Amino acid sequence: MYSFKNFLDILTTPDNVPILLLIAMIVAYTWISFHKAFDNDKRLAQGRPVWEGEPHNQEKVHTWPHLLNIEFIVSIIAMAGLTLWSTFLNAPLEDPANNSVTPNPSKAPWYFLGLQEMLVYFDPWIAGVVLPGIIVVGLIAIPYIDTNPKGNGYYSWRDRRFAIGVFLFGWFLWMALIIEGTILRGPGWNFFMPGEYWDVHKQVALVNINFSELLNIDPKTFWLARELPAIIILGLYFTITPFLVAKFNKKFYEDLGLVRYGVTIMLLLLLVGLPVKMILRLTINLKYILVTPWFNI
Amino acid sequence: MGSKLQDFLESQVYPSQIWQSVIRHGKPVNDRNRSLAVLGNVFLHLHPIRLPRYATKYTYTWGMGGLSFLLFLVETVTGILLMFYYHPTASLAYGDIKSLEFDVPFGMILRNMHRWGAHAMVLAVWFHMFRVFMTGSYKKPREFNWAIGVILLTITLFMSFTGYLLPWDQLAMWAITVGTNMARAVPLLGHEGPFSNLLGLKIDNDIRFALLGGTRVGGPTLIRFYVLHCIAVPFVMSFILSIHFWRIRKDGGISGPQSARLANLNKVTQVKAAEGKKKVEGIKVEAPKAE
Numbered sequence: 001m002y003s004f005k006n007f008l009d010i011l012t013t014p015d016n017v018p019i020l021l022l023i024a025m026i027v028a029y030t031w032i033s034f035h036k037a038f039d040n041d042k043r044l045a046q047g048r049p050v051w052e053g054e055p056h057n058q059e060k061v062h063t064w065p066h067l068l069n070i071e072f073i074v075s076i077i078a079m080a081g082l083t084l085w086s087t088f089l090n091a092p093l094e095d096p097a098n099n100s101v102t103p104n105p106s107k108a109p110w111y112f113l114g115l116q117e118m119l120v121y122f123d124p125w126i127a128g129v130v131l132p133g134i135i136v137v138g139l140i141a142i143p144y145i146d147t148n149p150k151g152n153g154y155y156s157w158r159d160r161r162f163a164i165g166v167f168l169f170g171w172f173l174w175m176a177l178i179i180e181g182t183i184l185r186g187p188g189w190n191f192f193m194p195g196e197y198w199d200v201h202k203q204v205a206l207v208n209i210n211f212s213e214l215l216n217i218d219p220k221t222f223w224l225a226r227e228l229p230a231i232i233i234l235g236l237y238f239t240i241t242p243f244l245v246a247k248f249n250k251k252f253y254e255d256l257g258l259v260r261y262g263v264t265i266m267l268l269l270l271l272v273g274l275p276v277k278m279i280l281r282l283t284i285n286l287k288y289i290l291v292t293p294w295f296n297i
Numbered sequence: 298m299g300s301k302l303q304d305f306l307e308s309q310v311y312p313s314q315i316w317q318s319v320i321r322h323g324k325p326v327n328d329r330n331r332s333l334a335v336l337g338n339v340f341l342h343l344h345p346i347r348l349p350r351y352a353t354k355y356t357y358t359w360g361m362g363g364l365s366f367l368l369f370l371v372e373t374v375t376g377i378l379l380m381f382y383y384h385p386t387a388s389l390a391y392g393d394i395k396s397l398e399f400d401v402p403f404g405m406i407l408r409n410m411h412r413w414g415a416h417a418m419v420l421a422v423w424f425h426m427f428r429v430f431m432t433g434s435y436k437k438p439r440e441f442n443w444a445i446g447v448i449l450l451t452i453t454l455f456m457s458f459t460g461y462l463l464p465w466d467q468l469a470m471w472a473i474t475v476g477t478n479m480a481r482a483v484p485l486l487g488h489e490g491p492f493s494n495l496l497g498l499k500i501d502n503d504i505r506f507a508l509l510g511g512t513r514v515g516g517p518t519l520i521r522f523y524v525l526h527c528i529a530v531p532f533v534m535s536f537i538l539s540i541h542f543w544r545i546r547k548d549g550g551i552s553g554p555q556s557a558r559l560a561n562l563n564k565v566t567q568v569k570a571a572e573g574k575k576k577v578e579g580i581k582v583e584a585p586k587a588e
Binding site: 015017018021022025029032033036037049050051052053054056057058059060061062063064065066067068070071074075078079082083085086087089090091092093094095096097098099101102103106107108109110111112115116123124125127128129130136139140142143144146148149150151152153154155156159160163164167171294295 | 325328331332334335341344345346347348349350351352353354355356357359360363364367368371387391394395398405406408409410411412413414416417419420424426427428430431432433434435436437439440443444447448450451454457458461464465466467468469470471472474475476478479480481482483484487489490491492513514515552553554555
C-alpha cells in the first residue's frame with residue numbers, strides 16, 4: 001500500500017521544520033566553506049596570501065561601527081526570522097502525558113535521533129552511553145591529536161585534507177543518521193520509504209544472526225570457545241591495523257608520536273567501525289559480532 | 298525636524314550631569330570616542346577595540362557563535378516569562394500550557410519563540426562548531442577553548458532535552474522515556490548495563506532512578522527536570538560561557554592566519570618559559586627592583 005500521507009506528515013510536523021532547515025544549512029555552509037577553501041588553495045598555489053591574510057583584510061578596523069553594525073543587522077534578521085517562525089508555526093501540544101498509552105513510533109527529539117538510530121545496530125550501553133561519550137571525548141581530543149601547524153585560522157582544503165576528510169565523514173554520518181531517523185523510520189522503528197504507508201502491522205522477518213552462528217558453531221559451546229573467531233577478528237582489527245598503518249605510512253606515525261598516534265588510530269577505528277557494523281547488519285543480517293555473558297558487541 | 302532641534306537637545310543633554318554619569322564618552326564619530334564606546338561598556342568590551350577586517354565578514358564567521366549567544370539570551374528572557382505561568386506539577390503543568398495557548402495574552406507566541414529558539418540554538422551551536430573546524434581555529438593556542446565549546450554543545454543539548462518534558466504532553470513524556478531509557482544501560486551505573494550487578498543495582502537505585510526520581514517518568518521527574526532546566530544547568534552554562542568568551546580574548550581574539558600579534562604572543566610565552574627554566578637551573582635572573 002502506498003501513500004505519501006505519512007511522509008508529508010513527517011515533513012510538515014512543526015517539530016521537524018528544523019530538519020528541513022538543517023538540510024538547507026548543510027548544503028549552504030558546506031558550499032561556502034569549500035568555495036572559500038578552494039579559493040585559498042588557488043592563492044596558496046600561486047604563492048599569494050590567503051584571503052584572510054591579504055593586507056586589505058589584515059588591516060585593523062574599529063569594532064564600532066564595523067563589527068557592531070553587522071552584528072546588529074544579523075541580530076535583527078535573526079529575531080525577525082524567529083518571530084515570523086513563531087507567528088506562523090505553533091509549537092506542538094499533544095494529549096496530556098499518559099503512562100498507559102504508548103505512541104508508535106516513539107521518537108526522541110530530532111537532535112537525538114542519530115543516537116536512537118544507532119540503537120538499531122548496537123546494544124543501548126554502546127549506542128546510548130559509550131559512543132556518545134567517545135564522540136564528546138574524541139571532539140575534545142581533536143586539537144591535541146591534529147598536530148598539523150598549517151591551516152590555522154583560514155579556510156583551506158589543500159593544507160588539511162586528512163583532518164577535514166575525517167571530520168566531514170563523521171559529520172555527514174551523524175547528519176544522515178538524524179535525517180534517516182526522522183524521515184524514514186515509522187512504527188516499530190521499522191524502515192519506511194517515502195511514499196510507503198506506515199503499516200503498524202508491517203512484518204519484518206527476524207533473521208539477524210550472531211557471528212558464531214554464521215560460522216555454524218553450536219550455540220551451546222562454552223562461550224569462550226564459541227566466540228574465539230570473533231575475539232580474534234576484533235583483536236586483529238584493534239591491534240594489527242594500527243601496526244599496519246604505522247608500517248605503511250611511517251610519516252603519519254612519526255609525525256604524531258606514539259601516544260597521539262595510538263589515540264588517533266583508536267578513534268579512527270571506532271569511527272569506521274560504526275558504519276561497518278551498520279553495513280554488516282544491512283547486508284548479511286549480522287546481529288552481534290561478539291556475545292559474552294556480560295555484554296554483546 | 299531640523300538639525301536645529303537635534304543640536305539644541307544635544308547641547309542640553311550631553312553636558313548634563315545625568316547623561317555624563319551614564320555615558321562617559323562623546324559621540325562615537327572619531328576613533329578616540331569609538332574606542333571609548335567599546336571600552337566603557339561592559340557588554341561591548343567582550344569585543345576588542347579594533348579587529349582585522351576579515352573578522353567582520355559574514356562569510357568568514359557565519360555569525361554562528363554570536364547567534365548562539367543571541368538565542369541563549371532569547372531563551373533566557375522567554376523562559377523567565379514562561380515561568381510566571383507554569384507549575385512544575387504533574388496535575389497542573391499540562392493545563393498551564395493550554396492556558397498559555399488560549400488565555401495568556403501573547404502566550405502562544407511566547408511559547409513558540411522559546412521552543413523554536415531552542416531548536417535554532419542547537420543548529421547555531423552545531424554550525425558554529427562546523428565553522429570553527431573548517432577554519433582550523435581549534436589549533437594552537439585555542440585548544441582549550443575548543444574543549445570548552447564541546448562541553449557547551451553537550452550542555453545545549455541537555456538544556457533542550459530537559460525542556461522537552463515540561464509541556465507534560467504525550468510527545469514530552471515519551472521522548473523523555475526513550476531518552477532516559479539509555480541511562481538504564483550505563484555500564485556499572487545502570488541496572489541493565491554491563492557489570493551493574495557488581496554494585497547491586499536494581500531499577501530503583503541506579504542512575505536512571507536518580508535522573509527520574511522514580512522508576513518511570515512521573516511527577517518527581519517533572520520537578521527534577523524543571524529545576525535542572527531553569528536553575529541548575531543555566532547556572533553551570535553561564536559559568537562556562539564566561540570562560541568561553543574570556544578565553545577568546547585571552548587566546549588572541551578571533552582566529553586568523555598567524556598574524557604578527559599572535560606570533561608575538563607565542564614569543565612572550567616562549568621567553569617566559571625560558572626564564573622559568575633558567576630559574577630552575579639555578580641561573581640568576583635579575584628580579585625587578587622594588588620601588
